[in-house]
Structures are given as structure tokens and as C-alpha cells.
Amino acid sequence: MRVGFIGAGRMGRPMVARLVEAGHDVRVVGRTDEQRRSLELVGARPVSDAAQAGARADVVLVCVFTDDQVRQVCLDGPLLATMPPGSTLAVHTTASPSTIEAIAARAGDVGVVDAPVSGGPHDIAAGRLTLFVGGTDEAVARVRPVLGCYGDPVLHVGPLGAGQKVKLVNNALFAGHIGLLAESIRLGERLGVPESTLLNALPHGSATSRVLDIVAAGGSIAAFVEVAGEFVGKDVAVARGVAAELGSDLGALDEVIGRVGPLASNTGRV
Known part of the structure; x- marks a missing residue:
């Protein structure tokens, strides 16, 4: 799959590495020259902003730190507008359910799931990160092959917002x-x-x-x-x-x- 990734930090970078290892084409936002070089070393394609990560992506993963940052990326920026119809956005950040609802209301033909995580970088590297996923059956099915690269178990716990x-x-x-x-x-x-x-x-x-x-x-x-x-x-x-x-x-x-x-x-x- 073509995967866009936003938030390649402590948790995000090992996720990117697992996605690349699984054969996905990963475009990931790199803010500094050092971060971009680090991402290139694991086989990802660094891009300069969220819009570039979202363009032509099948799935976009957001793994920023705070609820505010989720809103900045998904509501205040051009990400959703650049994602193709039929693609899916998955939010790994622990955020307010109301933030997820606001994103879904703005998403149009883009599917949205919330997929907050439990575990640390060592769990990601081992492929055993726990994911609590909320969304429709169809949207969760679309992202499951991607989430399964580092998540086990991937638990579909209910409708949109239930994961949070x-x-x-x-x-x-x-x-x-x-x-x-x-x-x-x-x-x-x-x-x-x-x-x-x-x-x-x-x-x-x-x-x-x-x-x-x-x-x-x-x-x-x-x-x-x-x-x-x-x-x-x-x-x-x-x-x-x-x-x-x-x-x-x-x-x-x-x-x-x-x-x-x-x-x-x-x-x-x-």
C-alpha cells in the first residue's frame, strides 16, 4: 500500500521501519535534515509536509504527541483535502473523542478510524503493540493490513471514537x-x-x-x-x-x- 505517515518520533519512527519492512511504500514527514536522513536509512521517502504525505496515499497514519497537534494536522491544515477519495486516515495519538468526530465530519469521502496504542517502541519493534481501534467495519478492514505490521492485537472495539x-x-x-x-x-x-x-x-x-x-x-x-x-x-x-x-x-x-x-x-x- 501507499502509506503517508505524520509524526515519526519516539513511537512513529519504529512504526515506519516496520511498514517499510513489510513492503509498503511509505512517505513520511521529516522536519529536519537529520530526521530525513534517518528516515531514508530505514527505506522511507521523506516529504516536507502533511499534504505531500497524504497525496496519492491509500492510508495516512497520524502519530503526533497531543490532541492539539492532531487538530492542527487534520483540521487546520490541508491534509484531508489532499487525500484521495476512498483512502483512510488512522489516528494513533491519544485524543479526545470529540476531536475524532470533528475530523470525520470534515473528511468527506475519506474514511476515518481512531487507533490509539498501548505499549512502547520495544513493542512496535517486536510487532506486538496493542491497538484499540474505533470505526466502521469497512474502514477498519482497509487499514488492518497496515496496522498489523506493528500491532498485535489489533482490537476493533466499536464505532468511531470507541478506540479513544x-x-x-x-x-x-x-x-x-x-x-x-x-x-x-x-x-x-x-x-x-x-x-x-x-x-x-x-x-x-x-x-x-x-x-x-x-x-x-x-x-x-x-x-x-x-x-x-x-x-x-x-x-x-x-x-x-x-x-x-x-x-x-x-x-x-x-x-x-x-x-x-x-x-x-x-x-x-x-
């Missing part, structure tokens, strides 16, 4: 687990048990979880937050904003998330 909703619940719960772990570490320290001892022991007990395994591999809560706090925090901000639109909040999840300062203070637009 599942991802927001996933990340709110993930952040809540971090908050619970942080409180548990504080309890252990009050009992005279060092964090390092707890992180070595607890993964072998009934309290184990994916969050505990990830934090234990990094050595401490602080080390995890330093690496991933910005990513988790901006998604929590989106979840809070969506809950506020519904006249609610994250309830008990918000309380435990608040135990991890960098996640609690992160803000973002919805």
Missing part, C-alpha cells in the same frame, strides 16, 4: 495503578522496608501487576515517572477533560493519581 474511549479508560486505570503503587511504597518505607526491596519482592506475590513489573524493571517510581510521566500525564489530562464534558470526574481514580505529583499536575487541552 477505551484508551482513556486504560490510561486512567494505568495511572491509578501507579498511584496505588506509590502509596504502597510509602507504606513499606514507614514500616522500614526500602523501595528496592519491595520492588524485588512484590512481583512474586499476589499484588503483582504490569505496572509493578514495569516500575520494578526501572528501579523506582521516580525513575519510571522521569521516563514516562509526561506521556501518561498528558493522556490523564485528556481523560479528565472528557469526564468534565460529561459533568463528572475520574472519581477514586483521580484521588490515587493525585498521589503521583507529575501525573496530577500535567494539564492538556481537550
Whole structure:
């Protein structure tokens, strides 16, 4: 397939590499000379802007960082107008469901799916990234051969916007687990048990979880937050904003998330 790609950063670049390895013709936006050289090394075709990535593409993938950036690329720029009728746009960024709805309303004959991801660059390289996909059966079927280059499982979770909703619940719960772990570490320290001892022991007990395994591999809560706090925090901000639109909040999840300062203070637009 002819694939356009926007957002070849920490997550996007390994996706591009997997797409090229699978034989797709990938045109990817490269903002700097260094980035363009790096993309050429994996066999992609660097282009200067989103319009060039979208022109003549069968599928365009958007993997920028924030909801605001999704809106800038898909609503404020010429991308949708340059995509051929019958092509499909897939948004990997964790964004507000209302943003996805606005894109679909503007898309005309271009199909739209939301496909936020769970995992990291190592999961992409191994082809085992989890994707929560929302959209019509037809649109999801069109993009599945592309998403399957780096995604397994590729979970079709419902209509357009459902992928974002599942991802927001996933990340709110993930952040809540971090908050619970942080409180548990504080309890252990009050009992005279060092964090390092707890992180070595607890993964072998009934309290184990994916969050505990990830934090234990990094050595401490602080080390995890330093690496991933910005990513988790901006998604929590989106979840809070969506809950506020519904006249609610994250309830008990918000309380435990608040135990991890960098996640609690992160803000973002919805």
C-alpha cells in the first residue's frame, strides 16, 4: 500500500521501519535534515509536509504527541483535502473523542478510524503493540493490513471514537495503578522496608501487576515517572477533560493519581 505517515518520533519512527519492512511504500514527514536522513536509512521517502504525505496515499497514519497537534494536522491544515477519495486516515495519538468526530465530519469521502496504542517502541519493534481501534467495519478492514505490521492485537472495539474511549479508560486505570503503587511504597518505607526491596519482592506475590513489573524493571517510581510521566500525564489530562464534558470526574481514580505529583499536575487541552 501507499502509506503517508505524520509524526515519526519516539513511537512513529519504529512504526515506519516496520511498514517499510513489510513492503509498503511509505512517505513520511521529516522536519529536519537529520530526521530525513534517518528516515531514508530505514527505506522511507521523506516529504516536507502533511499534504505531500497524504497525496496519492491509500492510508495516512497520524502519530503526533497531543490532541492539539492532531487538530492542527487534520483540521487546520490541508491534509484531508489532499487525500484521495476512498483512502483512510488512522489516528494513533491519544485524543479526545470529540476531536475524532470533528475530523470525520470534515473528511468527506475519506474514511476515518481512531487507533490509539498501548505499549512502547520495544513493542512496535517486536510487532506486538496493542491497538484499540474505533470505526466502521469497512474502514477498519482497509487499514488492518497496515496496522498489523506493528500491532498485535489489533482490537476493533466499536464505532468511531470507541478506540479513544477505551484508551482513556486504560490510561486512567494505568495511572491509578501507579498511584496505588506509590502509596504502597510509602507504606513499606514507614514500616522500614526500602523501595528496592519491595520492588524485588512484590512481583512474586499476589499484588503483582504490569505496572509493578514495569516500575520494578526501572528501579523506582521516580525513575519510571522521569521516563514516562509526561506521556501518561498528558493522556490523564485528556481523560479528565472528557469526564468534565460529561459533568463528572475520574472519581477514586483521580484521588490515587493525585498521589503521583507529575501525573496530577500535567494539564492538556481537550
